Amino acid sequence: MCHETIYQALYVQGLGERRRELTKALRTGRAMRKPHRLAHKRQPRYSASMVMLSERLAEADDRAVPGHWEGDLIIGKNQLSAIGTLVERSTRYVTLVHLRHDHSAVGMRDALLDTIAKLPAHLRRSLTWDQGSKMGRHHEFSVAADMPVYFCDPAGPWQRGSNENT
Template identity: 45%
Template sequence: MGKNGASCAATLVERMSGFTGLLALPSKHAEHAADTVIKYFNALPEMMRASLAWDQASEMAHYAKVTLATAMPVYFADPHSPWQRPSNENTNRLYREYLPKGTKIPDHQPYLTAIAGEINNRPRRRLGYLTPTEAFHPATGRRTPCCFHALTPPWTT
């Protein structure tokens, strides 16, 4: 959430590689969040959309719509239990370096995609100092260089 709750974005993280996406949401309304998440996930390779773990926020009130449109089950963490989504919480911390609390989150998707690209190209100790981009290969699932270095949601190009 941005300053005064006037702007928001969704953070999506692939758990094994840490590959991440940052999506501009037009509003916090559940319908807008569901539509944005559906567009993003339907553009990804099938192996990257096995399931979605979400917190208890009202933005996912239309989770059934997401499940039907993506054939991907949605799971919810228990209320006030961020340890059930550690990859996402860590990624949110990384995004806060670019978008500190109390600032307006831009709704310009290419800008948010550039931030995600920088985070996806940071080496991680847990990956043997590979970047998430290098660690994730959609065809094999092995740690090899990946073609997703700048995964841009298709509706922004």
């Protein structure tokens, strides 16, 4: 539990006379909690704009045409090792992406390009990923592989169900 959770619980529970006592006891003396993160001050996650999953072609949704992939990154103990997974949506074929020593955004881009290059052209239609920082170079990957990258909504792992279940 973090301090932010404790403060929010205090502000929610205070009613009537309890609220007045609470505001006197708090260091700031405020009756309302001031949020620390303001929406207009947030930085965009990626430098290149993301294409959301809702814009993906319908042929990928019904799993009729092979070549649409779902990807994820599995990081090992103490973040010392990592491996990427790619699952093809229609056939459920799994390919592992070997990340040698570096599992940064650049390392992920290069490893994905190496893995995708081994596939035939008709099996390189699209890639769906979560909004993790390891796909920070998604635009460079998309241009180099000639393969669009789509992103799931935040905290929506079910949107890549094949990959999560695998």
